[in-house]
Amino acid sequence: xxxxxxxxxxxxxxxxxxxxxxxxxxxxxxxxxxxxxxxxxxxxxxxxxxxxxxxxxxxxxxxxxxxxxxxxxxxxxxxxxxxxxxxxxxxxxxxxxxxxxxxxxxxxxxxxxxxxxxxxxxxxxxxxxxxxxxxxxxxxxxxxxxxxxxxxxxxxxxxxxxxxxxxxxxxxxxxxxxxxxxxxxxxxxxxxxxxxxxxxxxxxxxxxxxxxxxxxxxxxxxxxxxxxxxxxxxxxxxxxxxxxxxxxxxxxxxxxxxxxxxxxxxxxxxxxxxxxxxxxxxxxxxxxxxxxxxxxxxxxxxxxxxxxxxxxxxxxxxxxxxxxxxxxxxxxxxxxxxxxxxxxxxxxxxxxxxxxxxxxxxxxxxxxxxxxxxxxxxxxxxxxxxxxxxxxxxxxxxxxxxxxxxxxxxxxxxxxxxxxxxxxxxxxxxxxxxxxxxxx
Numbered sequence: 001x002x003x004x005x006x007x008x009x010x011x012x013x014x015x016x017x018x019x020x021x022x023x024x025x026x027x028x029x030x031x032x033x034x035x036x037x038x039x040x041x042x043x044x045x046x047x048x049x050x051x052x053x054x055x056x057x058x059x060x061x062x063x064x065x066x067x068x069x070x071x072x073x074x075x076x077x078x079x080x081x082x083x084x085x086x087x088x089x090x091x092x093x094x095x096x097x098x099x100x101x102x103x104x105x106x107x108x109x110x111x112x113x114x115x116x117x118x119x120x121x122x123x124x125x126x127x128x129x130x131x132x133x134x135x136x137x138x139x140x141x142x143x144x145x146x147x148x149x150x151x152x153x154x155x156x157x158x159x160x161x162x163x164x165x166x167x168x169x170x171x172x173x174x175x176x177x178x179x180x181x182x183x184x185x186x187x188x189x190x191x192x193x194x195x196x197x198x199x200x201x202x203x204x205x206x207x208x209x210x211x212x213x214x215x216x217x218x219x220x221x222x223x224x225x226x227x228x229x230x231x232x233x234x235x236x237x238x239x240x241x242x243x244x245x246x247x248x249x250x251x252x253x254x255x256x257x258x259x260x261x262x263x264x265x266x267x268x269x270x271x272x273x274x275x276x277x278x279x280x281x282x283x284x285x286x287x288x289x290x291x292x293x294x295x296x297x298x299x300x301x302x303x304x305x306x307x308x309x310x311x312x313x314x315x316x317x318x319x320x321x322x323x324x325x326x327x328x329x330x331x332x333x334x335x336x337x338x339x340x341x342x343x344x345x346x347x348x349x350x351x352x353x354x355x356x357x358x359x360x361x362x363x364x365x366x367x368x369x370x371x372x373x374x375x376x377x378x379x380x381x382x383x384x385x386x387x388x389x390x391x392x393x394x395x396x397x398x399x400x401x402x403x404x405x406x407x408x409x410x411x412x413x414x415x416x417x418x419x420x421x422x423x424x425x426x427x428x429x430x431x432x433x434x435x436x437x438x439x440x
Contacts, residue, residue: 046304047303047304047305047306048303048304048305048391048416048419048420048423049365049389051420051423051424052424052440053388053423053424053425053426053440054424054425054426054439054440055425055426055437055438055439055440056383056388056426056437056438056440057380057383057426057429057431057435057436057437057438058383058386058435058436058438059207059211059383059384059434059435059436060207060433060434060435060436061436062200062204063203063204063207063208063434066200066204068140068141068201068204069199069200069201071140071142071143072105075105075106075107075143076104076105076106076176076179076180077106077107077179077180077182077183077184077185078106078107078108078109078145078148078152078157078183078184078185079097079100079101079104079106079107079108079109079179079185079186079187080108080109080110080111080112080157080184080185080186080187081093081094081096081097081098081100081101081108081111081112081186081187081188081189082111082112082114082159082186082187082188083097083111083112083113083114083125083188084114084188085373086349086350086353086373086374087128087349087350087353087354087357087374088353088357088372088373088374088376088377089373090111090113090114090350091210091214091373091377092373092376092377093111093188093189094111094125094209094214095206095209095210096189096190096206097111097187097189098138098141098142098205098206098208098209098210099198099202099203099205099206099209100171100175100187100189100202101142101205102141102142102201102202102205102206103171103172103198103199103202104171104172104175104176104179106179107142107143107144107145108138108142108143108144108145109144109145109148109157109184110125110126110131110144110145110146111125112124112125112186113125113128113350123348123349123350123351126217127217127220127350127351128216128217128220128350128351128354129214129215129216129217130215130216130217130218131146133213133215134209134213134214134215137208137212137213138205138208138209138213141201141204141205141208141209142205142209148184152183152184155184157182157184157185157186158178158181158182158184158185158186159185159186159187160174160175160178160185160186160187161187161188162174162175162187162188162189162190163188163189163190169190170197175187198433203433203434206433206434207433207434210377210380210434211380211381211384211434216354216358220351220354220355221358223339223344223355224354224355224358224359225358226339227335227338227339227355227358227359228358228359228362230338230339231310231312231333231338231359232310232331232333233310233364234310234364234365235309235310235311235312235363235364235365236305236309236310236311236312236363236364236365236366236367237311237312237314237356237359237360237363237365237366237367238296238311238312238313238314238315238366238367238368238369239314239315239356239360239366239367239368239369239370239374239375239378240291240293240296240313240314240315240319240325240369241290241315241319241369241370241372242290242291242292242293242319242320242321242369243315243316243318243319243320244261244264244265244267244268244318244320245268246290246370247265247268247290247320248265248268248269248270248272249272250288250289250290251272251273251274251275251283251288252274252275252280252283252284252288252289252290253274253275253276253280254292257292257320257321258320258321261320261321264320265320281403284399284403285396285399285400285403286396286399287394287395287396287397287399288395289395289399290369290370290395291369291393291395291398292321292324293319293320293321293322293323293324293325293326294321294324294325295324295398296324296325296369296393297324297325297327297328297329298411298412298415299393299398299415299419300328300329300367301328301412302411302412302413302415302416302419303391303415303416303419303420304416305329307328307329307330308330308331309329309331310331310333311329311331311332311333312332312333312334312359312360312363313332313333313334314356314357314359314360314374315334315356316352317334317336335352335355335356335359353374356374357374357377357378360374360378360382361378361381361382361385361387364389365389365390365391366378366379366382366387366389366390366391367390367391367392367393368391368392368393369392369393369395370392370395371392375392376431378390379392379429379431380429380431380434380435383429383431383435384435390429391419391422391423392422392429393419394415394418394419394422397414397415397418397419398415401414401415401418
């Protein structure tokens, strides 16, 4: 999911040169068209998964097989990580927070998952993840307190908001003094961190927390296993992002979608208006605009993904224009279509997102139309499990090729080559410090 933060691109009309404007004016094809599919006989390529990869990401040996640095006898205090947003953003913040706590020689307090009306959310850390398993797996990496000492538990932590800090931000210089003074602090990790400055023991704690210590609660894992079992095999998990808030956040226009979808987007926009004219073209060519379900189906077809493929739609029920996908790929299922009962209906955002995550890390293949927090976590976890049929569709390539006037078979061939090159070279995953690139 995406946090609704107003964003403006870091450029203005004044910086555009005459040459860029001319390129735009010469572009003969609008990138907003509904893309018709050539017949199967027109495109007889290899399925992308059949290609031999030259590089792939694997967990670094220093983390999995390294010698743990002994924890200091005394800690500098207690740190609670305050996590906001959707499940996978909160999980990212938790991973970062564990590394920070180890860096500062602090005892980790179980994280706080902030209740957010926007996400239809009320579940906390213990509602999603197995607390005892987390503490057990972090043993030796960091001290974790399930309960606080009485003298600490009676007061609220001193809050240190690091979320907007960027650049050369240093936790030891900026946060450690507050920890030593107050002994109990809460933090929201910085969006931009310098993990390269972390000692290896702090990185190891982060990696262990992210990929070995987080297990769903037994009841939630049981429900996730039932969902996985119900999906026809083999199957592709598709994380398709085209919800009204997502499109509104992107500030992109889609004139060829239905009036109902346009209305839903306008209602979600608020003060954030879409780019128009030349700015809209540049914004789209930078890969900032979400792919529609129709565009997604077109690219899948270009990659020779058979139209009878079993597809699990790892998304909420708010995806617009979904018939653009299902009119071509007819074997599409969702969690709401496969699961029923009061227990599922009573689930909130985090627990439902956990089901999508569980299915996606265990699917035969995984494709994402965006590169958000869930996609980063799923790609990394699939690499951890040795599952490499993972791909991120390129919004930038689609916008670039359509702006050049490519259509039909030519567009498909260009998209196929671009994505296959990325897959073979292992590009696009942007995995964190816990993984190392291996040449095959």
